[in-house]
Amino acid sequence: MANVRDSDTSLWLHNKLGISNDSWTGGSICSQLNAEVLRNIKDCFPDLQTQVKLKLLLSFFHIPRRNLEEWKLELEQILDVAVADSELWVAMLAEALKTYPSTGSLNTEISDLDEVRPIFTDLVTDLRKLVRKQAENVMLPMECHYLNKSALVSVVGHKPEPTKHFTIKKKQKSAILRADLLQKSSDAASNLKKS
Amino acid sequence: IKLISDAGFQAEITSISTAAQQLEVFSRVLKTSIASFLTNPEDWQNTSKECAKMVCHGQHTYVYSQVIIHVLARESKGGSSMKRLSQEITKCAQKNGHDVTPITMALNGASAYPLACQALTSMLSKNTLNPADITVLYRNYNAPDPPPIDLIRTPQFLELLIDALFKPGVKLNPDHKPKYIHLLAYAASVYEMQAKKGQKRVVNKDELQATIHSIETVHNICNTNKGSSELMAELATLYQCxxxxxxxxxxxxxxxxxxxxxxxxxxxxxxxxxxxxxxxxxxxxxxxxxxxxxxxxxxxxxxxxxxxxxxxxxxxxxxxxxxxxxxxxxxCVVPVVKYIKQCWQKGDTDISLIRYFVTEVLETIGPPYSSEFVHLFMPMVENDEITGTMRGDGENDPVSEFIVYCKANYTAVV
Incomplete structure (x- = not known):
């Protein structure tokens, strides 16, 4: 791939990424990337199909960290071109990926692009109002199930008292069973010791 | 489609592949979906599933939505619901066979800790643990400036640790086992306290050793195939742990x-x-x-x-x-009663079992009841097929007592 012309790069990308309509990409092209190929991609980028542009950007997630650092410059140049794309999906994705080659993290401050910014900020602002109205701790993150009490409190604060639906007037069967089992347990433990 | 969306009929756009073509339209559909998740907390399992299905339509919709949800999850009030939503979406993508680990890691701040990040990424991508990467994490979390605890609290990682330590038949190399236990206990018990300005973050490890000890004890009981009398002898220990x-x-x-x-x-x-x-x-x-x-x-x-x-x-x-x-x-009142009620309404459960449940509940509980409970439970208590044989001539049986009490006190509900 080292000496191919732009048109070949573009054809190669379409063959690799343009076939299915599914935008999920496995990153199979990553093994064939190098600095030279990336420079070619930058040049032909504006003429690619939208689908191919998106998948190319998404394949960045599959580039190993050491290559990300090595190709930082080339990747950022592609992103610079992509940010100016007339298709908003491409521009938005490139904006989110802007920081990825240098830091390994996504950019969550989508504020530089005039066409995209209002869509993003309006959505966030409207939803933020709803989020703030949330009753406390209805849906906790999954890891909370594992946490000791003090660790849990450090993450989500104190849980509100649950609604009381009735009073307990008689011990349920399971409570009687528990006492019974504990007795059996201590018998079994002393039997094991004896034997 | 854009016209329908502009006119405000997001719910009418049912074909997600059409909606996902335009960023603007997708954003509105996403907003409707997240809003429905936030405003129907009692139905969150369904609304989060619907939202996840939509978000996972394509990788571009996935990345965009996760960035939005990530921003919202930073809210101190209500943000934890958004974190849960993000996790449900991640799970859905993984179920569909997509490796989203690099995207997760690009959002959780792991990249500032390259060694831990790489070790975790390699295990999560393959969905299996391995001793080499576990050792890297173990060393990292025992070093003077450990990575943030959130990284090892990634739900998928915790599930993998639980499987490795508690699933019957899994054999771990005894040399490495303590590291697995240590990491799981660390994730469960250690917490970071808000650092004051200019100070280093403080990590509280007070409960770490006791948590390690309990995991180890129970792991050893579960991992050796004990007979029932041996298991019985360990019961008090198990209850403690x-x-x-x-x-x-x-x-x-x-x-x-x-x-x-x-x-x-x-x-x-x-x-x-x-x-x-x-x-x-x-x-x-x-x-x-x-x-x-x-x-x-x-x-x-x-x-x-x-x-x-x-x-x-x-x-x-x-x-x-x-x-x-x-x-x-x-x-756990509402989910249990709802489930039994649905068994009864579907008609595929032996009625004697529904009767058994209603009897047991009536014998155990007493007033005052919540209106929600009365509203859910009353139809089963009043149903003749379920409780007909349990009612006596007078009003001294639990069924009649419940009905009479509720009719007198909850006129609005029954």
């Missing part, structure tokens, strides 16, 4: 694998096998684990037990109902 939520999660996993074995109930001689008694204790100690236990009980209640005689099957299902009554008494 179950006070740690992380141990309880492990026990649920272990019990689940054990009791869903085809011949488990055929070979069991006790009325209530010890494994299920352990679930009672989990339920009493940890309200946050109620739903997990209920899911398991439902699976057991609905499981085919063809090898058992009909009457033995009924006894086994009644024993599962006893566990559900315990769950109800521990505060």
């Amino acid at each position: 179950l006070r740690y939520p992380v141990v309880s999660v492990g026990i649920i996993r272990w019990v689940e694998c054990t009791v869903t074995e085809a011949s488990y109930f055929k070979l069991s001689t006790e009325h209530t096998p010890i494994h299920l008694a352990l679930l009672d204790e989990v339920v009493t100690c940890h309200p946050l684990l109620h739903n997990q236990v209920l899911d398991l009980l439902i699976r057991l209640f609905e499981s085919k037990q063809d090898e058992l005689e009909i009457l033995v099957q009924l006894e086994m299902r009644k024993m599962v109902l006893d566990r559900m009554v315990n769950l109800l008494c521990a505060g």
